[in-house]
Amino acid sequence: xxxxISIIIIxxxxxxxxxxxxxxxxxxxxxxxxxxxxxxxLDFIITNESLRMIVLLDIDFNRKAEGHQILxxxxxxxxxxxxxxxxxxxxxxxxFSDFINNKTFGYIxxxxxxxxxxKIIDDAVNFLNESIDKAVEEWIIQHPKSQMDKPVYISSGKxxxxxxEILKEMRMQTxxxxxxxxxxxxxxxxxxxxxxxxxxx
Amino acid sequence: xxxxxLVFDENDTNLGDFFSLCNEELSVFFSEKNFEHEIIGKNTxxxxxxxxxxxxxxxxxxxxxxxxxxxxxxxxxxxxxPFISIAGDLSLFQNSFFYTFACEAGKTLGLELVNSGCKCFxxxxxxxxxxxxxxxxxxxxxxxxxxxxxxxxxxxxxxxxMLSLYNEEIDKLYKEDFxxxxxxxxxxxxxxxxxxxxxxxxxxxx
Numbered sequence: 411x412x413x414x415i416s417i418i419i420i421x422x423x424x425x426x427x428x429x430x431x432x433x434x435x436x437x438x439x440x441x442x443x444x445x446x447x448x449x450x451x452l453d454f455i456i457t458n459e460s461l462r463m464i465v466l467l468d469i470d471f472n473r474k475a476e477g478h479q480i481l482x483x484x485x486x487x488x489x490x491x492x493x494x495x496x497x498x499x500x501x502x503x504x505x506f507s508d509f510i511n512n513k514t515f516g517y518i519x520x521x522x523x524x525x526x527x528x529k530i531i532d533d534a535v536n537f538l539n540e541s542i543d544k545a546v547e548e549w550i551i552q553h554p555k556s557q558m559d560k561p562v563y564i565s566s567g568k569x570x571x572x573x574x575e576i577l578k579e580m581r582m583q584t585x586x587x588x589x590x591x592x593x594x595x596x597x598x599x600x601x602x603x604x605x606x607x608x609x610x611x
Numbered sequence: 612x613x614x615x616x617l618v619f620d621e622n623d624t625n626l627g628d629f630f631s632l633c634n635e636e637l638s639v640f641f642s643e644k645n646f647e648h649e650i651i652g653k654n655t656x657x658x659x660x661x662x663x664x665x666x667x668x669x670x671x672x673x674x675x676x677x678x679x680x681x682x683x684x685x686x687x688x689x690x691x692x693p694f695i696s697i698a699g700d701l702s703l704f705q706n707s708f709f710y711t712f713a714c715e716a717g718k719t720l721g722l723e724l725v726n727s728g729c730k731c732f733x734x735x736x737x738x739x740x741x742x743x744x745x746x747x748x749x750x751x752x753x754x755x756x757x758x759x760x761x762x763x764x765x766x767x768x769x770x771x772x773m774l775s776l777y778n779e780e781i782d783k784l785y786k787e788d789f790x791x792x793x794x795x796x797x798x799x800x801x802x803x804x805x806x807x808x809x810x811x812x813x814x815x816x817x
Contacts, residue, residue: 472773553744561625562744564796565714570625570743594792597785600796606782 411420416441416461417455420451429520431527448480453537456487460551460578462544464512464534466496466518481514488581490543490607532548542591543580549565550577613814615641622653623680623689629677629741630708632710632750636678637749640758657686657694662695665703670815672730674708678725678759681713684720695720696735701727708760708814712753714738730814731766733773737801742791743768748780760811767808774799789795 417439419432426432427444434515436442443462444494445451448471455463462494481493492515515537516530538544550573561570571579571586579587618735620635621627634652641648651660657679665673677695679686685693693699696722706722709721717736724732733756741749755776757771785792 492647546753546790548786557744560744562742563740564625564743565738590790590793593797594789597781597789597793597796600781601785604778606785 411440412438412464412535413440415439415535416443416457416458417466418451418463418465419466420448420477421447421466422446422467422471424466426520431518431520431522431524432523434528436530439463448476448483452487453481455484455491460548462538463491463524463530464515464538465491465493467493467514469497470496485513489513489583490541490547490581492516492537494530494534496520498602500602542594543587546590546594547577547580612647613616613811614668614671615646616661616673616675616721616734616779617648618651618657618661618675618677618679618686620657620679620688625690626680626741629743629746629749630744633678633754636750636754637703637757640754644761646761658686658692662700662703670705672706672708674710674757674760674814675704678753679789681711681716683715683718686711686716686720695804697723701729704729706730708766710734710757710760712739717801717805721803721805727771729808730809731765731804731805731806732806733802735798735801736803737797739798739801740794741815745788745791748784748791748795749798752777752780752798763811765805765808765810766806769801770804773802777802 415437419426419442421444424446432442434443435519446494455465464490466506467480469479471477484491485491494515497517498520512580515534518527518530553573561572563576563577565569576587576590580590581587598607602609617634619630619636621634623630623633631640634650638650649658649664651664653797665675679687679688681687682689686695690695695701695704701724704724707729709724709729709732711734712736715737717732721732721734722735752773756769756773759772760766764772775797781795781799783794784795
């Protein structure tokens with residue numbers, strides 16, 4: 411049972427709460443949340459920044475392609491959350507370009523087998539477990555709330571950032587945000603090269 | 612003892628507190644060793660005062676340290692006003708040991724200083740950063756080289772010693788505070804030395 415990753419399903423039709431995939435997810439993940447109201451789902455995602463989550467997102471809400479807007483809203487907040495499209499619609503009829511631009515993690519057809527679905531969901535779990543960005547986020551979030559808005563990361567090239575600002579830069583994958591993960595990769599290599607760590611650790 | 616001038620941009624909005632800590636660290640060192648030195652710090656114009664002080668040294672050997680903002684061509688007061696620049700008269704720094712924490716100054720300014728007669732430059736060729744929530748390792752690493760010069764170490768050895776101190780601080784930190792360790796590593800990798808291998812005794816003799 412996976413207890414450190416939450417599954418957020420955003421789907422307006424309640425009948426899918428009884429879908430076999432949802433039951434299987436509940437069997438594998440301790441925290442599976444089903445939202446029929448996209449706004450409530452977005453509020454949950456934004457107010458639970460410390461949770462590691464995978465989002466399963468329907469595309470068609472009341473026959474409107476609202477999934478596009480929901481993904482856009484999630485991406486205004488973070489590019490670090492794997493969002494998997496979960497839909498029964500026929501792919502070629504759907505304009506997918508913005509899904510690609512907004513970095514959807516994958517696509518699961520509602521008629522997919524468990525094997526097909528979990529190939530993508532397991533990839534998303536691995537992405538979260540192996541993500542350097544997520545490690546930095548977790549390191550930042552563990553700081554006391556009182557420290558989150560004080561400038562801590564200061565450049566002798568004039569700029570300064572608070573912990574909250576660093577989180578935002580990382581989630582939006584700006585150059586400053588990307589620098590944090592690049593530096594950690596370099597640090598790992600540096601520690602290996604200087605024999606401070608080895609690959610079996 | 613050679614003339615020594617230190618500049619700390621303590622009024623700077625972002626890094627003023629950090630530069631003050633560097634000032635405290637070096638002031639304690641100089642007073643313990645009983646070394647004479649001059650400090651330019653708060654509430655003054657560096658572009659006016661630095662040349663006046665240096666001209667008083669009458670081209671004798673001297674040591675200069677600046678804990679200020681910078682870019683590849685300039686040292687800056689408050690991050691905006693150049694007070695040492697490749698566009699200005701760098702011959703002022705003839706016969707100096709020049710040491711700075713300023714961002715990127717090691718790229719062009721450091722080389723131009725050496726071309727203009729500065730004996731040795733130690734600084735940073737890329738942007739440097741600090742973590743103000745945990746400044747101690749940043750203060751230690753950024754002031755270490757200047758202290759070593761006054762302990763008689765040769766400048767090339769100072770450079771290597773600074774790299775070693777960075778490694779020590781990184782190794783102490785990385786298991787708990789890997790983000791801070793990674794910033795120290797980046798500062799370490801930006802460190803650069805230009806000019807000749809020299810030391811305090813050769814400054815005092817000539």
